[in-house]
Amino acid sequence: MNLLVSLFKTSIGKKFLMALTGLVMVGFVTGHLVGNLQIFFQPDRINGYAHFLQALGPVLWAIRLFLLVCVAVHVWAAVALTLESRAARGPEAYAIKKWLSATVASRYMRLSGIVVLAFLIYHLAHFTLGVAQPGTFKTALPEWKMLEDAREFGFPLAAKGDVVHDVYSMVFLGFANPVVSIFYIIAVGLLSVHMLHGIDSLFQTIGWRSAKWSCLLRKVALVYCIVYFLGNLAIPGAILTGIAKPAVGTYAAQKLAASPAATSSAVQP
Amino acid sequence: MVAEHSVKKNFSVTLRVWRQAGPNQPGKFVDYPATDISPDMSFLEMLDVVNDGLTKIGDEPIAFAHDCREGICGTCSCTINGKPHGPGKGIATCQVYMRSFGEGDVIVVEPFRARAFPLIKDLVTNREAFDKIQQAGGFISVRTGAAPDANSIPVPKEDADLAMDAASCIGCGACVAACKNASAMLFVAAKVSQLGLMPQGQPERDKRVLAMVKTMDEAGFGNCSNQYECSAVCPKLITHDFIARMNRDYLAALFRSNFKPVSGASDGGA
Ligand code: HEM
Numbered sequence: 019m020n021l022l023v024s025l026f027k028t029s030i031g032k033k034f035l036m037a038l039t040g041l042v043m044v045g046f047v048t049g050h051l052v053g054n055l056q057i058f059f060q061p062d063r064i065n066g067y068a069h070f071l072q073a074l075g076p077v078l079w080a081i082r083l084f085l086l087v088c089v090a091v092h093v094w095a096a097v098a099l100t101l102e103s104r105a106a107r108g109p110e111a112y113a114i115k116k117w118l119s120a121t122v123a124s125r126y127m128r129l130s131g132i133v134v135l136a137f138l139i140y141h142l143a144h145f146t147l148g149v150a151q152p153g154t155f156k157t158a159l160p161e162w163k164m165l166e167d168a169r170e171f172g173f174p175l176a177a178k179g180d181v182v183h184d185v186y187s188m189v190f191l192g193f194a195n196p197v198v199s200i201f202y203i204i205a206v207g208l209l210s211v212h213m214l215h216g217i218d219s220l221f222q223t224i225g226w227r228s229a230k231w232s233c234l235l236r237k238v239a240l241v242y243c244i245v246y247f248l249g250n251l252a253i254p255g256a257i258l259t260g261i262a263k264p265a266v267g268t269y270a271a272q273k274l275a276a277s278p279a280a281t282s283s284a285v286q287p
Numbered sequence: 288m289v290a291e292h293s294v295k296k297n298f299s300v301t302l303r304v305w306r307q308a309g310p311n312q313p314g315k316f317v318d319y320p321a322t323d324i325s326p327d328m329s330f331l332e333m334l335d336v337v338n339d340g341l342t343k344i345g346d347e348p349i350a351f352a353h354d355c356r357e358g359i360c361g362t363c364s365c366t367i368n369g370k371p372h373g374p375g376k377g378i379a380t381c382q383v384y385m386r387s388f389g390e391g392d393v394i395v396v397e398p399f400r401a402r403a404f405p406l407i408k409d410l411v412t413n414r415e416a417f418d419k420i421q422q423a424g425g426f427i428s429v430r431t432g433a434a435p436d437a438n439s440i441p442v443p444k445e446d447a448d449l450a451m452d453a454a455s456c457i458g459c460g461a462c463v464a465a466c467k468n469a470s471a472m473l474f475v476a477a478k479v480s481q482l483g484l485m486p487q488g489q490p491e492r493d494k495r496v497l498a499m500v501k502t503m504d505e506a507g508f509g510n511c512s513n514q515y516e517c518s519a520v521c522p523k524l525i526t527h528d529f530i531a532r533m534n535r536d537y538l539a540a541l542f543r544s545n546f547k548p549v550s551g552a553s554d555g556g557a
């Protein structure tokens with residue numbers, strides 16, 4: 019039997035693909051959050067980091083393509099498995115439906131998944147493609163001139179004097195809109211719930227879970243998801259409440275100072 | 288316990304039972320009063336009493352499957368108040384006693400619902416799909432001849448115990464009935480592990496897991512979503528750890544079967 023065909027056709031094969039792509043995405047969202055938290059430092063940090071990513075060129079595209087394939091396979095497997103499972107119940111549903119041991123997160127995987135997918139599309143349109151809020155997209159903002167050399171673990175990201183996109187201002191202006199921020203918070207909340215079952219489940223699917231440490235696994239997943247949610251909440255939360263204010267001299271600071279009352283007007287093109 | 292309950296008075300309940308004359312026929316719930324029920328009756332004895340009453344008035348008795356009535360054959364199968372095998376843990380329907388219910392209760396009794404278990408009549412379903420899965424690999428091939436010496440094949444005690452846990456599966460189908468996806472993973476995992484844990488099961492280990500999972504998929508069962516409703520209703524308390532074990536076994540077998548060199552023996556080689 020051809021390996022790939024089996025993985026895409028059999029029940030356990032599809033679950034395995036779902037678990038692998040899920041694991042890749044968990045890795046990605048973790049790294050993505052850590053990168054984004056640099057918004058709380060000087061603008062040089064996140065702008066230098068974004069510049070570095072952009073400068074990867076074809077490598078960046080390879081990574082993007084790989085992640086897109088992962089999302090596509092994950093969603094395809096979710097739909098295929100769900101349709102098969104629906105059909106498997108047979109012509110008649112139970113009159114009384116009871117949950118006995120399933121965790122709450124596990125009961126809403128499809129719902130949380132769909133909201134996350136909708137959010138993902140919006141999020142890419144917002145910060146990657148620039149079609150959701152073209153007025154505050156990085157290419158529409160004045161460019162940022164690096165004040166210092168930016169380094170990560172000693173690795174140079176951007177040099178002093180480099181002229182780069184002002185991602186820092188884009189994020190501040192984007193999240194100044196309460197609707198955008200609240201959708202973001204709801205979506206990352208549901209993503210955290212999705213991952214709460216997902217992380218537990220993927221170990222079972224790959225065959226690495228047993229009663230000996232299943233309790234620990236659930237606790238680790240819970241702590242991870244809480245930390246992930248709080249980390250993500252911090253960005254729109256701090257911007258929306260004004261706890262985090264854009265650094266003096268940035269475009270976002272000028273723009274928000276010009277219209278402090280109606281923050282949402284700042285995002286109008 | 289028994290003494291305490293045996294002084295309890297007889298009581299009455301209402302049975303709300305799924306009645307369906309045959310496959311592909313319309314079915315519906317029908318209410319039957321079950322009066323003067325002793326708390327020490329088993330659930331199936333109570334059904335016998337109700338059926339006696341139905342027979343006397345010329346009605347069709349409720350069809351339900353049963354055989355050993357002591358929790359070892361896996362024949363009795365119905366969903367009682369939304370839970371396969373009804374109230375209690377680690378018991379089959381035949382081991383449910385009426386003392387689990389109270390005066391005036393409405394007890395809803397449904398057949399196991401799964402496309403792979405087509406309904407035959409009322410509460411009786413056809414669970415042949417499990418036999419097909421077993422026939423695909425739930426055995427070991429041995430040459431007949433003189434019996435080997437007892438204990439000539441050493442088996443670690445832990446493996447023997449674990450294999451025994453898996454082997455306690457009575458194939459009742461409650462795991463499928465309880466699973467929101469009507470998945471048969473717990474059953475298949477138990478059968479795969481029972482042999483896969485023993486030295487005698489090794490020669491056919493990969494072939495077995497691949498064939499049994501294939502047959503499971505073909506039978507139209509759903510897909511596991513790791514919610515463990517199955518082990519929660521298993522009358523033998525078989526753990527879903529066996530599902531993780533089977534997943535590992537299956538994936539390893541799948542990869543091995545694709546990368547193992549093929550012998551030329553069938554082409555007339557040595
Ligand atoms: C893009 C939209 C998404 C959809 C529609 C979706 C849908 C699903 C569904 C239906 C399941 C199956 C649950 C089950 O079988 O019980 C699942 C599992 C999983 N998802 Fe997602 N998901 C999405 C995004 C994500 C993301 C972004 C991540 C990670 C950050 C993720 C991580 C996981 C993991 C780890 C699993 C567990 C795999 C397993 O059961 O072995 N998913 N997803």
Ligand code: FES
Pocket residue numbers: 352353354355356357358359360361362363379380381382
């Ligand atoms: S009748 Fe045999 S297990 Fe219930």
